[in-house]
Amino acid sequence: MTTERKYAFFLGCIAPNRYPGSESASIRTSKKLGIDLVPLEGASCCPAPGAFGSIDLNVWYAMAARNIVLAEQMGLDIALICNGCYKSIYEVNHKLKHNKELRDAVNEVLKEIDMEFKGTIDVWHLAELLYDPEIVGVEKIRASVKVPLKGTKIAVHYGCHLMKPKKERHMGSTEAPHWIEELVEALGAEAVEYRNKMQCCGAGGGVRGYDLAHSLDITNEKLQNIVEAGADAVTEVCPFCQLQFDRGQIEIEEKFGIRYNMPVFHYNELLGLAQGMSPEELGLDLHAINTEPFLKKVL
Amino acid sequence: MVTKNYPDPKLNEKLRDRYYRRDQSKPEFTKAVREISGTMAHMCYQCGTCTGGCPSAPRSTYRIREFMRRGVLGLDQEALTDPDLWLCTTCYSCTDRCPRDLAPTDVIMAMRNLAFRQDIIPVNFLKTVQAIYSSGHGVPNNDVNRAAREKLGLTRDPPTTHMYPEYIKGIQKILDHYNLKANADRIVKEREG
Numbered sequence: 130m131t132t133e134r135k136y137a138f139f140l141g142c143i144a145p146n147r148y149p150g151s152e153s154a155s156i157r158t159s160k161k162l163g164i165d166l167v168p169l170e171g172a173s174c175c176p177a178p179g180a181f182g183s184i185d186l187n188v189w190y191a192m193a194a195r196n197i198v199l200a201e202q203m204g205l206d207i208a209l210i211c212n213g214c215y216k217s218i219y220e221v222n223h224k225l226k227h228n229k230e231l232r233d234a235v236n237e238v239l240k241e242i243d244m245e246f247k248g249t250i251d252v253w254h255l256a257e258l259l260y261d262p263e264i265v266g267v268e269k270i271r272a273s274v275k276v277p278l279k280g281t282k283i284a285v286h287y288g289c290h291l292m293k294p295k296k297e298r299h300m301g302s303t304e305a306p307h308w309i310e311e312l313v314e315a316l317g318a319e320a321v322e323y324r325n326k327m328q329c330c331g332a333g334g335g336v337r338g339y340d341l342a343h344s345l346d347i348t349n350e351k352l353q354n355i356v357e358a359g360a361d362a363v364t365e366v367c368p369f370c371q372l373q374f375d376r377g378q379i380e381i382e383e384k385f386g387i388r389y390n391m392p393v394f395h396y397n398e399l400l401g402l403a404q405g406m407s408p409e410e411l412g413l414d415l416h417a418i419n420t421e422p423f424l425k426k427v428l
Numbered sequence: 429m430v431t432k433n434y435p436d437p438k439l440n441e442k443l444r445d446r447y448y449r450r451d452q453s454k455p456e457f458t459k460a461v462r463e464i465s466g467t468m469a470h471m472c473y474q475c476g477t478c479t480g481g482c483p484s485a486p487r488s489t490y491r492i493r494e495f496m497r498r499g500v501l502g503l504d505q506e507a508l509t510d511p512d513l514w515l516c517t518t519c520y521s522c523t524d525r526c527p528r529d530l531a532p533t534d535v536i537m538a539m540r541n542l543a544f545r546q547d548i549i550p551v552n553f554l555k556t557v558q559a560i561y562s563s564g565h566g567v568p569n570n571d572v573n574r575a576a577r578e579k580l581g582l583t584r585d586p587p588t589t590h591m592y593p594e595y596i597k598g599i600q601k602i603l604d605h606y607n608l609k610a611n612a613d614r615i616v617k618e619r620e621g
Contacts, residue, residue, distance in 0.1 A: 142567035145586035149577045152586070168587035171595035173564035179518055180556040180566065183540040186464065188606045192560075195598060238605050242598035293520035294531065305526050329483045329519035336484070336517045338552030343515060348482045377621065412580050415573075 134264065136253070137200040139165035139218060142174050143368035144395075146209055150412025151368060154401035155255060160276070161404060162265045164258060166208060172196050175217035178290070190231065193221035197252070198244045198250040200315050205284050207252045210397060212367035216290035219252040220297060222383035254291055254398060256366040257300070260308050270315040277317025277403035278304040278427050283399070284321050285309045285358035286374070287350070288330050288367040302421045303327060312396060313364060316403040323358035324357055325351070328340045330365075332373035342384055352389050362392040362400055362423045377415045402427065430440060434511060443510055456544070464538035467531040472496045478522030479533045490515040492522055492532050496511035499535055508543040514550050549617055554612040561609045564589025564596050 144152050156166050173196060181189040196218060200207045207218060225232045226248040236245050258264045292303045299307070306328065309318035331347030333338070352374070355363055365371055375393040382388045393416065394402075401411050408428075413420045436441050461469060465508045478492045479485050485492070487554040490512035498507040507513065513536065521531040543549060556566045563569075565588065589599065603609050 138587055140586050142565045145577075145588065146565060146567050146569045146573055148581055149573060149580055149586075153580045153582055162568040171592045172588045173595070173599055174560050174566040176560055177556055177566045180553045182518070182537050182555055183514075184544050184557065185541055185606060185608065188603065188608055191605070192599070195602060241605060242601050244598070274571060289517075289521075294533070296529075297548060327521070327523070329517045331483065332520035334516050335550065335553050336515060338516045338556075343484070343487060343519070346487050347517070355582045368612040374548050406544065408495050410580065412576055415576055
């Protein structure tokens with residue numbers, strides 16, 4: 130194993146406060162792959178890009194900058210596990226590094242709390258670190274698997290803010306990416322393609338809070354397409370998408386009378402499962418949708 | 429044409445009006461949208477690729493292309509009072525597909541920022557602000573989750589502002605700098621008493 134790389138682990142809200150299993154899975158699976166995720170003490174909400182960005186982009190910049198500065202003070206790059214957090218933390222870091230006028234304005238506000246954005250660190254989604262062969266890579270993930278997820282079909286939901294807008298990211302075309310499928314297949318599962326794969330889960334932009342039925346209708350369309358492809362489970366890399374697909378299925382049943390029972394996993398939970406963590410260690414009992422039918426296929 | 433049907437009859441009438449009335453055009457609105465969004469919305473040639481790939485369009489009257497046009501024509505009241513403004517999930521599909529390399533999503537965000545300056549904002553957005561002001565988190569911890577965390581070998585509260593509440597003061601100072609908490613409280617109170 131190569132030398133261990135250290136990152137400040139930015140948790141966000143939904144992972145630690147609703148799906149803590151994906152927090153512990155991320156820490157433990159990364160450790161086995163040479164990534165040390167250390168707590169980013171005092172971090173807050175990223176803040177939610179849909180809510181804060183809609184109200185006042187300047188507040189969004191300043192609030193995200195405070196989180197970034199905490200990591201700058203530790204001298205560590207940030208790693209995170211949520212697409213919404215990625216939009217806030219990655220994008221604001223990038224904007225502040227390259228736009229002096231904006232940086233000066235944000236630093237004027239940060240001065241009130243004795244902080245200064247210096248632009249000394251980078252921000253990464255854990256999924257891209259796992260995929261990067263210079264950091265971890267598919268081969269190393271495959272080698273870490275103890276319980277292959279053989280015989281299962283998994284649909285990948287990329288979510289939006291990891292790769293879009295593409296001109297403010299570095300991951301290429303957002304029409305038909307395939308790299309998370311490679312991460313899934315490294316675990317021994319079959320990754321299935323489905324109709325309109327890159328469609329949003331429906332939760333973002335404040336829509337889940339503004340018009341729940343509208344937002345669930347989008348989720349429902351995705352679930353239909355995923356079922357059509359014969360998937361046994363959905364995997365994503367964003368706890369907000371996870372919440373929308375997982376708890377959303379309960380709400381879809383209440384509102385539309387449609388029941389899917391489609392298990393939903395953060396990729397790091399699947400990785401934990403494949404590395405031999407037990408369902409209890411992964412907190413899978415906290416999911417709204419029972420994961421048993423999927424687990425029966427692999428355990 | 430899809431007809432809107434909102435509870436306010438005056439709003440309904442205005443949003444049904446398909447004519448461009450020059451005296452309602454505000455060039456300063458076009459300019460403000462451009463400044464906040466950072467995209468040259470006036471280069472939009474109305475091809476509709478944005479609406480075609482929009483997940484919200486097939487299930488509502490929300491048409492991102494129409495908002496692009498309203499921005500260019502300076503129709504601020506049509507843009508800001510239309511409840512559909514809040515149906516964008518910010519998925520950025522339109523932005524990635526725009527043949528003019530514009531960012532319609534950022535136009536929507538700019539319009540929402542401008543709407544907020546007129547107190548036009550759904551309360552759920554403001555409740556997120558209130559939650560962050562008091563705890564640092566938009567989705568805070570609870571007792572069920574604390575017990576679950578403990579079982580997983582994690583700390584009962586995550587090592588964020590939850591475990592280190594001394595950091596909340598800094599967050600409050602930032603939000604107060606923009607007077608955001610006071611405005612959120614005021615608007616929520618006006619709507620919900």
